[in-house]
Amino acid sequence: MQRHAFTLIELTVALAASTILVAGLASSLYISSQALNVNASQKTRTAAVVLHDLATDLNKAVEFSERTATALTFTVPDRNGDSAPEVIRYAWTGTPGDPLTYQYNGGTVVNIATDVQSFNTTALTRDMVAESLVTPVASNVVFEEMTSAKLASNGSSIAITKPPGTTQGDLLIAAVATDGNVTSSLVGPSGWNLITIGPSGGSIRQTLGVWWKIASSSEPGSYQFNWALSEQAYGWVMRFKGHDATSPINAFAMESGYAILTAPSPAVVSSVDNALILRLAGFDSYPITLNVLGLVGHSLITMDSSSTSSSATSGGAGYMQQSTAGNSGASAFTLVGAEEFTSVTIAIAPEVNP
Numbered sequence: 001m002q003r004h005a006f007t008l009i010e011l012t013v014a015l016a017a018s019t020i021l022v023a024g025l026a027s028s029l030y031i032s033s034q035a036l037n038v039n040a041s042q043k044t045r046t047a048a049v050v051l052h053d054l055a056t057d058l059n060k061a062v063e064f065s066e067r068t069a070t071a072l073t074f075t076v077p078d079r080n081g082d083s084a085p086e087v088i089r090y091a092w093t094g095t096p097g098d099p100l101t102y103q104y105n106g107g108t109v110v111n112i113a114t115d116v117q118s119f120n121t122t123a124l125t126r127d128m129v130a131e132s133l134v135t136p137v138a139s140n141v142v143f144e145e146m147t148s149a150k151l152a153s154n155g156s157s158i159a160i161t162k163p164p165g166t167t168q169g170d171l172l173i174a175a176v177a178t179d180g181n182v183t184s185s186l187v188g189p190s191g192w193n194l195i196t197i198g199p200s201g202g203s204i205r206q207t208l209g210v211w212w213k214i215a216s217s218s219e220p221g222s223y224q225f226n227w228a229l230s231e232q233a234y235g236w237v238m239r240f241k242g243h244d245a246t247s248p249i250n251a252f253a254m255e256s257g258y259a260i261l262t263a264p265s266p267a268v269v270s271s272v273d274n275a276l277i278l279r280l281a282g283f284d285s286y287p288i289t290l291n292v293l294g295l296v297g298h299s300l301i302t303m304d305s306s307s308t309s310s311s312a313t314s315g316g317a318g319y320m321q322q323s324t325a326g327n328s329g330a331s332a333f334t335l336v337g338a339e340e341f342t343s344v345t346i347a348i349a350p351e352v353n354p
Contacts, residue, residue: 050100050113057088069122070094092119141242141276141348143301143319144170148236152307155233157226162219163239170215171243171348176225176235177282177315178207179306185228191216192223195249198342199256206313208282208342212249215239232306234315240276244349250275256342259283262332263341265295270325270347277321277328281343283314287335293318294334303333322347 057076062085066073071091079086089103099111100119149160158176166172173195174188181204183197192211199206209225225235244250253266265279279295286305293300295318303316322328328345 047113053112054090057090067121069120072121092116139242139351139353140274140321141171141240141350143276143299144239144241146236146238146301146317148234148302148304150304150306151231151233151235152309152312153232154230154311156228156230157224158233158235159222159224160235160237161222163237166215166219166239168215168217169245171240171248172213172215172237173240173278173346174211174223174225174235174237175280175282175315175317175344176207176209176233177306177313178227178231178233179205179284179311179313180207180229180231181205182207182227182229182231183209186225187227188225189223193249195252195346196254196344198254198344200254202256204256204258204284204340204342206282206284206340206342208280208315208344210252210280210344210346214245214248232309232311232313234282234304234306234313236302236315236317238278238301238317240348242351243276244272244351248348250347250349252344252346254342254344257340258338259287259333259335259341260338261335262294263335263339263343265331265333265343266345267330268328268345268347270322270328270349272347272349273323273325274350275322275325276319276348276350278317278319278346278348279331279333279343280317280346281315281333281341283316283335284340285310285337286312286314287337287339288314288316289334289336292334295320295331298331 060076061074062076064074073089075085075087078084087105092098092100096117097115100113100116102110102112145163145165147161147163149158151158186197186207186209188194188211192213195210195212197209223237250270250272251268253268255264255266263281279298286308288303288305291300291303293303293316298318298320301317301319305314306312316333
């Protein structure tokens with residue numbers, strides 16, 4: 001690549017550049033030039049041409065390898081079709097009257113302006129924060145621990161101990177399964193947000209309620225859930241980290257009915273990458289095998305019951321990571337008999353790191 005040489009009486013350049021935005025550098029160029037003889041008009045025009053070329057190159061700079069007051073070496077995207085970036089260097093000795101030079105890919109040094117009196121790129125040695133254009137990266141939601149409680153005889157409340165490792169900002173999700181349909185009266189403690197309670201209708205004689213909250217700095221030692229009728233219950237509280245701090249529940253779905261050997265777990269459609277898919281279920285009686293989920297590809301959180309009597313209720317939960325937003329697909333819990341059930345699937349949104 002060739003550049004024409006020009007003769008200048010005075011060339012003064014002031015440059016301001018922002019720092020790297022993704023993999024590139026955006027620059028702003030501010031120019032001041034003045035000629036001091038009878039050829040002022042022509043010299044000003046030629047100076048403007050040189051500075052225009054310099055500004056164009058700087059605006060396409062990917063990264064700098066040299067930034068001093070009088071020299072710049074930087075790369076720009078491929079210009080000659082070899083799929084490799086090009087290396088450009090502008091330099092001045094700092095001695096008034098010496099030329100401003102240009103070098104392309106280590107080739108011949110070309111004088112692009114002679115009799116240069118001032119060339120100063122000091123502003124380019126300052127880094128100024130620019131808004132990042134990098135797409136925020138979502139981390140994974142992490143299941144940490146759970147606590148559970150059993151009400152093995154009929155009652156109207158259950159208290160579940162706070163997970164011992166709970167700290168401020170953790171996501172807590174609670175589930176309570178009862179024998180008998182108490183959907184109209186099952187309530188969580190103050191400060192908990194209801195996700196759903198099912199079944200939504202019909203004659204199902206079993207209930208599952210699910211709630212969430214972000215842990216405060218002063219959580220109580222346990223959480224009490226209440227209902228109107230006298231029923232057995234099994235409840236558990238799960239603790240998570242790495243979640244979206246303001247809107248952790250991205251989506252949920254519920255299904256209920258009568259299951260034989262397998263209880264369906266519905267699909268959920270997440271709108272974020274790296275969601276944690278949490279599946280929960282409550283069952284009438286005791287149709288489960290302790291700590292056996294049956295959810296293919298999922299990790300066990302719990303599968304247990306209030307008791308082994310005919311008046312018992314059972315519940316379980318498991319989870320998996322979903323790397324890409326969209327439909328999680330359905331799954332199924334394994335049973336050892338036929339019973340009524342309610343299942344809930346939740347997509348937990350991850351924390352987004354800018």
